[in-house]
Amino acid sequence: MQAHKRVSKLSKKKKAAVAAASVLCLAAAGLAVFLWWVNRPRPVISGVQAHLTVYADDAPQTIRDALLAGVTAADGDESFAVDVRILSPADGAVVEAVTPGEYKLLYYCVAAEKVTATSALTVKAPDTTPPTISGAKDQTVRVNGSISYRDGVTATDDTDGTVALQVDSSAVDLTKPGAYKVVYSASDSRGNTASVTVTVTVEPEKTQTAAPAREPAGSGDSPGIQEKLDSLCAEILDDILTDGMTDREKAEAIYNRVRKIKYVATTPASDWRQNAYNGLTTGRGDCVQYSAASRALLTAAGIPNYELQRYGGKTDHYWEIVYVDGGWYHFDACPTSSKYPIRCFLLTEDEVVAYSNSRTDRPNYYIYDHSKCPYEVVQSR
Missing domain, CATH: 2.60.40.10 (Immunoglobulins)
Structure with a gap:
């Protein structure tokens, strides 16, 4: 009985020793964990710029993306998420919606908010000024x-x-x-x-823009007509042109002057200069006189021009093309039917073709033989 009691006492002592040892082991383990936690490596935030600038009219997500661009947090090979708060420089309060001004930025590691970095932010007013x-x-x-x-x-x-x-x-x-x-x-x-x-x-090359060559005085059936026409054109141009006019303005003044001729069917002379002189002095004539008068005044004003003749159909028609504003354009001062009105002043090829197509009576009104015209009219505007 006494022996049994001695064994029981020894067993209790062993258990107490084991328990004490266990407590010491747990304490040591806890201390080790605590020391590891205290001394553990921490993530490092990198890529933060010292100063950033955004605009007040940027979308919130656009601003956020700009602030976090290139910013990372890592501990060795392990990466961590980073976020940023915009703070008021006055009291450090978090700012949800920015207005133009200066702010502080606080970057922090989401997994360890004590890991931070700071920066400065300028918010500018919206930029609406173009270059x-x-x-x-x-x-x-x-x-x-x-x-x-x-x-x-x-x-x-x-x-x-x-x-x-x-x-x-x-x-x-x-x-x-x-x-x-x-x-x-x-x-x-x-x-x-x-x-x-x-x-x-x-x-065009200089040779292309030359006005029509003057015909020798006295040629054809109109002796002396060149001198008379020159004098008449000089008088008219002196009346309708002013210093500083552009070629376009001169051409329009000439167009308006020739339009004053009254349309009357006539028998044309064989010399275009005589037709021009007759149209300008009598104030009467048909397309032959309108075209010739335009040619005479345009040439006298130094504006390159060239006469065109209708191609096909049962009736003839004559008009000019003129070189103005860097291109050749149609110029026809002759009036048309009141049913098909048109002001043919500096019209393009597309415009006269469209007009011709609109004429059910004369669909070839401004159709001409392009192969015989040495110049190319501006196609469209």
Whole structure:
């Protein structure tokens, strides 16, 4: 019995020792975990810029994306999510909606909010000012010549500085005389766009723009007609033209003057100059006199012109093409039927064709033999 009691006492002592040892082990393990937690490696936030700028009219998600662009948090090979708060510089309160002004930024690791980084933020007022395009101007070049569209042309923005300049010259055909549009455009980082349109005039070779050659005085059946016509044209031009007029303005003044002739069917002379003189002095005539009078005044004014004749049909018709504004255009001062009115002043090929097609009585009204015309009329506007 006494032996049994001694064994029981020894067993209790062992159990107590084991329990004490267990407690010590647990304490040691807890201490180890605590020390690891205290001394554990922490994520490092990187990529934070010292100062950022956004605009007040940016969408909230756009602002957020801009603030977090390139910002990361990592601990060795392990990455962590990063977020950012916009803070008031006055009291440090979180700002949900920004207005123009200065703010603080607090970046933090989502898994460990004590891991932070700071930055500064400027919120600018909305930018609605487009870039300024400078140096774009109208240019003139000869057929088959070369042209520099970008020379001396710049695009600058009040915020972005120099911005990319776009040039659309796709409408220009340097192989054909005419007036063509070139569009310059530029956009800034905020999407504000500016554009400037200029005109490139492609001129024919000098030999192409010469006015019709003067016929020798006294030729044909009208002796001395050249001198009389020259004097008459000089008198008329002195009355209807003024200093500083462009060729277009001169051509229109001549057009309006010839339109004063009253349409009367006549028997034409064999010399075009006589027809011009008769139409301008008598104030009467048909398309022959209108065309001849136009030719005489245009030539005297130094405006290149060429007479066209209707092709096909049962009736003749004569009118001019003139070289104005860098291209050849139709010019017909002769009045038309009141049923089919038209003011044929500097019309394009498409416009006279459309008019001809509208005439059920004379669908060939302005149709001519293109193979006999040495010049190409501007096709369309």
